[in-house]
Amino acid sequence: METLAAQPLVSIKRALHIFFSHESSVLDAEDPAQFRAQILRHDDDGGDLPELTIDNVLVGVSKASYVYQLAVIITVWHGTGTNPLLQSSETTDAALTIEGVTPEFSSRSRVLALSIDFIRTFVAAVTNSEDEEDVRAATASLVDQLGGARGILTLLGFQQTVGSRNLAPLTLRQCLDAFGQRHTPTEPLTVGARAFSKHCARSASGWWEEMKGNDAAKNARAERKVRELLTAATWKNVHSLPHAHATLETRNALGYGARWDAETGAFRGFLEPPMVNGHEIKWRH
Numbered sequence: 001m002e003t004l005a006a007q008p009l010v011s012i013k014r015a016l017h018i019f020f021s022h023e024s025s026v027l028d029a030e031d032p033a034q035f036r037a038q039i040l041r042h043d044d045d046g047g048d049l050p051e052l053t054i055d056n057v058l059v060g061v062s063k064a065s066y067v068y069q070l071a072v073i074i075t076v077w078h079g080t081g082t083n084p085l086l087q088s089s090e091t092t093d094a095a096l097t098i099e100g101v102t103p104e105f106s107s108r109s110r111v112l113a114l115s116i117d118f119i120r121t122f123v124a125a126v127t128n129s130e131d132e133e134d135v136r137a138a139t140a141s142l143v144d145q146l147g148g149a150r151g152i153l154t155l156l157g158f159q160q161t162v163g164s165r166n167l168a169p170l171t172l173r174q175c176l177d178a179f180g181q182r183h184t185p186t187e188p189l190t191v192g193a194r195a196f197s198k199h200c201a202r203s204a205s206g207w208w209e210e211m212k213g214n215d216a217a218k219n220a221r222a223e224r225k226v227r228e229l230l231t232a233a234t235w236k237n238v239h240s241l242p243h244a245h246a247t248l249e250t251r252n253a254l255g256y257g258a259r260w261d262a263e264t265g266a267f268r269g270f271l272e273p274p275m276v277n278g279h280e281i282k283w284r285h
Contacts, residue, residue: 008078008123013071015126019139020067029149029166038168039066039152054084058157061172061230061250066156073155074142078123081116085155098274101239102162107154110147118145153238163239165246167262172230175248175260178267179226180219188215191267196222199270207256208270229258238262 019025020036029035042065054076056062057069064072073084080087085108125138146155149166158169170178179192197218200211208225211218233250235257241247244261247268251257255273260266 008127009071009075011127012074012078012123013068015135015139016067016070018132018136019143022136025140026143026149026152029168031167032149035149035166035168038171039070041065041171043171043173054087058084060233061169061175061236063172066168066171069156070152074119074123077116078119083112083114085112085157100242101237104160104162104164107147107150107160111151111154114145118142157236159235159237159239161237161239163241165238165240165262167238167246169236169238169248170260170262170265174265175230175267176223176226178260178265180223181267188219190219190222192226193218193222195267195269196225203272205272207254226258229256233257 017040020039023033023036026032026035043063052062052064052069052072054073056064057073062069076084076087119142122138122142126135129135129138143152146152149168150160150164153164153166153169154160156169158164179190181191183189183191183194193215196208197211200208211221213221229252230250232252234253235249235251237249238246239249245264246262248260248262249257249271250259251271251273255271257271259268259271261268
């Protein structure tokens with residue numbers, strides 16, 4: 001990927017920070033304060049961030065803040081003249097057929113319909129102005145054209161389905177922290193490792209591999225697998241499941257995945273690839 005032009009990227013990121021820091025932004029989100037906080041959240045994992053590309057945003061859950069991911073997306077859109085959702089469409093458009101999940105395309109269609117001229121006007125406005133109110137107004141206009149909070153999620157690579165929720169997703173660090181919580185205070189096995197051990201025993205595919213060793217080895221093995229899933233996620237969605245909280249669900253190109261409670265942040269378990277008539281044959285994740 002070409003090196004990002006520094007000046008537009010810096011100006012765009014600043015504009016997004018100004019916008020999401022204002023209490024009047026993304027009022028169409030289910031919980032505007034939560035949405036703003038998650039988009040702006042910066043988890044200090046130590047070390048420098050690797051160069052962020054479009055694929056790192058649209059595929060996988062990046063360690064970069066969501067506001068920075070958005071800035072990269074808009075910068076590339078401005079620089080190439082092509083909507084980034086089209087650049088990675090071969091990977092992210094191969095949507096899995098998931099029983100009980102009905103795709104919707106209204107948000108994607110709206111984002112794709114936004115002209116490059118509008119993006120250029122936005123970038124010019126936020127690059128040439130030092131006035132925060134002018135910058136916020138220009139950014140608010142862009143977000144409105146994208147379709148508000150839902151458009152932001154779409155631009156970040158999240159699927160829209162009938163059950164999708166207008167809630168900001170968990171960050172990579174939040175996902176890993178929830179996964180790494182101890183199952184009980186008195187044992188070293190993590191919540192994630194316990195779920196992984198049970199899932200390996202039930203799955204006949206062999207994809208998960210065997211779970212061997214002491215608790216420390218099991219914890220490390222489970223964390224490697226969940227990191228692999230999060231890095232390679234081609235299907236990401238914040239949606240509702242029947243009789244449950246909103247869920248952050250990620251799946252790789254083969255359909256294997258994992259879920260977190262998007263409201264409490266708790267890890268919910270691993271997922272097998274979607275199975276035709278899975279509920280009828282009593283398959284349970």
